[in-house]
Amino acid sequence: MIPTPGLVSITIPFRNSARFLAEAIESVLMQTYADWELFLVDDGSEDGSQQIAKNYGVQAPQRIHYIEHSGHCNLGVTRTRNLGASSSRGEFLAFLDSDDIWLPTKLEIQVALLNENPNAEAVLGPSEYWYDWDASLSGGQQNSIPAIAPGDHLYAPPELFLLTHPIGPHGAPCPSSLLLRRTGFNAVGGFVDAFNPGTRQLFEDTAFLTKLYFSQNVYVSTCCTDRYRCHTNSIWHRTMGTAREEAERRFYFSWLRDYLAVIGVADSAIRKAVWKQTWMYKMGLPNSVTLTIRRKSQQLRRWLTRMP
Secondary structure (H helix, E strand, C coil), X not given: XXXXXXXXXXXXXECCCCCCHHHHHHHHXXXXXXXXXXXXXXXXXXXXXXXXXXXXXXXCCCCEEEEECHHHCCCCHHHHHHHHHHCCCEEEEEECCCCCEECCCHHHHHHHHHHHCCCCCEEECCCEEECCCCHHHCCCCCCECCCCCCCCEEECCCHHHHHECCCCCECCCCHHHCEEXXXXXXXXXXXXXXXXXXXXXCCHHHHHHHHHHHHCCEEECCCCCEEEECCCXXXXXXXXXXXXXXXXXXXXXXXXXXXXXXXXXXXXXXXXXXXXXXXXXXXXXXXXXHHHHHHHHHHHHHHHHHCC
């Protein structure tokens, strides 16, 4: 298939997202960049979100498509995003989580950035961490836009790997902030199937970004184009600071060590950075113990940075 120039193929993966799905879709419909197609990919929903998606497809059948896995199976967000991408035909690929929204100029800004930076295979930027979508649930938290890395800059491999979470000092971009060329997406093999409901899923986006950072030029923008909805039902909220998060983290680093061996990374700075994050996992310690070690280490680093 020859991709359609200028067309942005958007995938919204969803599972039991009736509360937020329509708002995510409406944020696509409000885009100032008009050349897009949308794939609403059902990951085995059991609530009313399936019908919401189908209704939008009926309203605009030429550009909004409902698809699902064979047998209406739940295969996880990685395979669901990959299904949307493989079903599409655009030059560019974008992914919007079903509980997030895009700002109206998201696609206009990011398509222009990729056109202005022909050596970049992807563009990403900071997201607004959105607490006040429901003031009664915000717990007093203020909306914020944390930086990803020094922005308005084109990064060559593997610079962003060493700069961003979970290796470097800067945060990780939300999947909804990404816009990719199909060539770059295909070059890294899409999202990593190893992160699925039968294994661990928390670091699935981190694994994809790892592959991207090690093989493709990525442009980091300072422009925020999306809102990441913070709510109690998100997997991050449910696992943050628990032994489960530690198990998820351990799984990612196990995958990372195997991945670095496959691609033959021998750079001493990378190996040292990974060792700092993973040495405790090689000792066979329980998740509760490694979680405590990480917390104490973080507290010590913060204390040392405050010393005169």
